[in-house]
Amino acid sequence: MAQAAISNGEGLLDMDSSNAAHGGGWIFWSKTVVAPVAALSVVALEHAHLIDAEGVALVSIAAVLLFASVFAAVHHAETVALKVGEPMGSILLALAVTAIETSLIVAAMAGSASGDNALARDTVFSALSIVLNGVVGLCVLVGAARYREQGFRVHGTVSALSVLATLAIVTLILPNFTVSRLGPQYSPTQLAFVGVLSLVLYGVFVFVQSIRHRDYFLADSGDGGEAAHAPPSAGVTAFSGLMLLLSLAGVVLLAETLSPSLEHAIRAAGLPVSFLGVVIATLVLLPESAAAIAAARADKLQISLNLALGSAIASIGLTIPAVGAVSLYYGKELTLGLDAEGITLLMLTLFVSTLTLATGRATILQGAVHLVLFGVFLLFSAVP
Numbered sequence: 001m002a003q004a005a006i007s008n009g010e011g012l013l014d015m016d017s018s019n020a021a022h023g024g025g026w027i028f029w030s031k032t033v034v035a036p037v038a039a040l041s042v043v044a045l046e047h048a049h050l051i052d053a054e055g056v057a058l059v060s061i062a063a064v065l066l067f068a069s070v071f072a073a074v075h076h077a078e079t080v081a082l083k084v085g086e087p088m089g090s091i092l093l094a095l096a097v098t099a100i101e102t103s104l105i106v107a108a109m110a111g112s113a114s115g116d117n118a119l120a121r122d123t124v125f126s127a128l129s130i131v132l133n134g135v136v137g138l139c140v141l142v143g144a145a146r147y148r149e150q151g152f153r154v155h156g157t158v159s160a161l162s163v164l165a166t167l168a169i170v171t172l173i174l175p176n177f178t179v180s181r182l183g184p185q186y187s188p189t190q191l192a193f194v195g196v197l198s199l200v201l202y203g204v205f206v207f208v209q210s211i212r213h214r215d216y217f218l219a220d221s222g223d224g225g226e227a228a229h230a231p232p233s234a235g236v237t238a239f240s241g242l243m244l245l246l247s248l249a250g251v252v253l254l255a256e257t258l259s260p261s262l263e264h265a266i267r268a269a270g271l272p273v274s275f276l277g278v279v280i281a282t283l284v285l286l287p288e289s290a291a292a293i294a295a296a297r298a299d300k301l302q303i304s305l306n307l308a309l310g311s312a313i314a315s316i317g318l319t320i321p322a323v324g325a326v327s328l329y330y331g332k333e334l335t336l337g338l339d340a341e342g343i344t345l346l347m348l349t350l351f352v353s354t355l356t357l358a359t360g361r362a363t364i365l366q367g368a369v370h371l372v373l374f375g376v377f378l379l380f381s382a383v384p
Contacts, residue, residue, distance in 0.1 A: 032075050033243060035068035039250030046257055059261050066254045067286070073247035074287035079240035083231045091206055091310060098314040101127065101284040102322045103252045118335040120323040121184075122277025124315055125172060125342055128164075129377040130281055131312040132349050135289050136356070137370025139296035139304040144364040150301040156209070156216035157357040160309040163205045165350050167198055167316040172346060175337035184337020188328055195321035202317030209310075219302040255283065271382055278381050285311065301362060341384065345377055 042062055045051045051058055081092050105120050143150045171194060180187035186194060209217050232240070266275050288311045295303040320336075327334040338346060352373060356366045 032072045035065055036072050036243060036247040036250045039065040039069045039254050040246065043250070043253040043257060059258065062254050062258055066251060066258065066283075069247045069250040069254065070283070070286045071290065073244055073251065074290055076240040076244035076247060077287065078291060079232055080237055080244065083237040091210060095314060095318075098284075098311070098318045100248055100251055100255075101280065101315060102319045104255055104280050104284070105319065105323050106326050117327070117333045118274065119277055119280075120319065120334065121172065121336050121338065122274045123280045124277075124319055125338060125346065126278045126281035126377075126381070127285060127315040128168060128312050129345065129349060129374065130278075130285055130289075131308050131315075132164075132353050133370045133374035133377060135285070135292055135308045136305070136353070137367045137374055138289075139292050139301065139308065139367075140356070140362045141364055141367030141371060142293055143296035143299065143301050143304070144362060144367055146297060147299050148363075150296070150299065150362050151360055152302040152305055152357075152362070153216055153218070154358060154360040155213070156302070157305050157309065159208065159213075159216065160205070160305075160313060161350075161353060161357050163201060164309060164313050164316070165354075167201060167313065167320075168346060168350065170194060171198065171316055171320050171336055172338050173343055176343075184335055184339075185333055186336060191324045191328065191334065195324040198317045199321050202313060205313060205317070209306075217302070217306050219300050251283075255280075272384055274384075275381055278378075281315075305357070341380055345373070345380070349373055 039062075042051075042058070042065060046058070077092055084092065101123060105123055140150070175186050176184045178186065178190065180190060231237075262279060263276065266273070266279070288307045292304040292307040295301070295307070324334060326332075352369060356362065356370065
């Protein structure tokens with residue numbers, strides 16, 4: 001994981017450490033503990049109608065606390081991950097951010113009287129594009145710029161990409177070509193079946209990554225980064241686990257509070273409604289993106305790829321079944337199939353990712369190619 005982020009707060013997490021009394025300790029404490037608690041307090045005051053939910057001051061404060069809570073979540077997830085080890089640490093962080101993503105989509109669907117039936121598709125597709133092009137591209141570029149060339153384990157990355165490609169095509173492309181429903185939608189039977197299969201495939205992937213072929217996803221032992229940091233104590237791990245839950249809750253609830261203002265801002269900017277999916281995906285991927293980039297800077301590209309591919313797989317394998325279950329429960333249509341533009345970008349992304357991840361080595365060129373694709377995605381998301 002991002003060892004720098006862990007080491008910055010490692011001593012301060014120990015309640016017996018005297019460093020917490022210094023200025024640096026207060027900065028760390030405010031970022032990782034005070035921010036999530038303040039976020040939940042603001043949400044409680046807003047729900048009690050003691051403060052104006054659409055006031056400029058509240059929106060500004062909520063936005064700051066939202067981002068602070070996101071980075072508090074990544075710190076606490078990293079601390080727990082250091083205790084459980086890799087690749088379980090990457091799986092833990094993927095599950096954490098996917099919980100945020102699913103909660104935001106489900107909340108929007110449940111609270112909407114008409115639309116938002118394509119929000120899950122827009123968010124998942126955005127997450128795939130951000131991860132495979134933006135995060136992977138930036139990690140490769142940052143790592144190659146610093147170390148000229150970085151290596152990773154082909155068996156693990158190719159296995160993860162095969163799972164990701166299967167889930168992406170089955171959930172985002174195949175609905176366009178079924179005949180049970182007119183339009184890019186699955187019938188209830190098809191949606192339930194695809195949801196179950198997605199969960200099963202994700203479960204098999206986690207089993208392979210964490211147990212059966214764990215060595216495929218481990219960074220080279222010669223890196224020495226893991227040995228430089230002793231695992232935190234059981235008490236510190238339990239504290240970080242609790243704060244991780246509080247941080248995630250703060251992110252979800254604050255995002256719901258900011259949702260009306262966000263939608264208004266998107267319309268005022270002349271952006272399409274589907275751009276909300278890009279915003280949600282960007283928000284929920286901030287923790288993993290920060291950890292992945294930090295790992296690449298520490299010459300641990302394998303961990304960066306574990307985080308990136310793991311989050312993309314979880315985004316489909318967990319989000320689609322959950323959202324599908326909610327849509328079936330509420331009797332709402334769920335649009336999953338991409339348009340021709342989205343299909344083209346997705347297939348090009350998977351093709352380029354295959355070429356990049358099948359080599360076992362990464363240079364600045366691969367990073368530049370992925371970032372160009374990311375720029376194309378942002379352009380057509382804002383200007384379809």
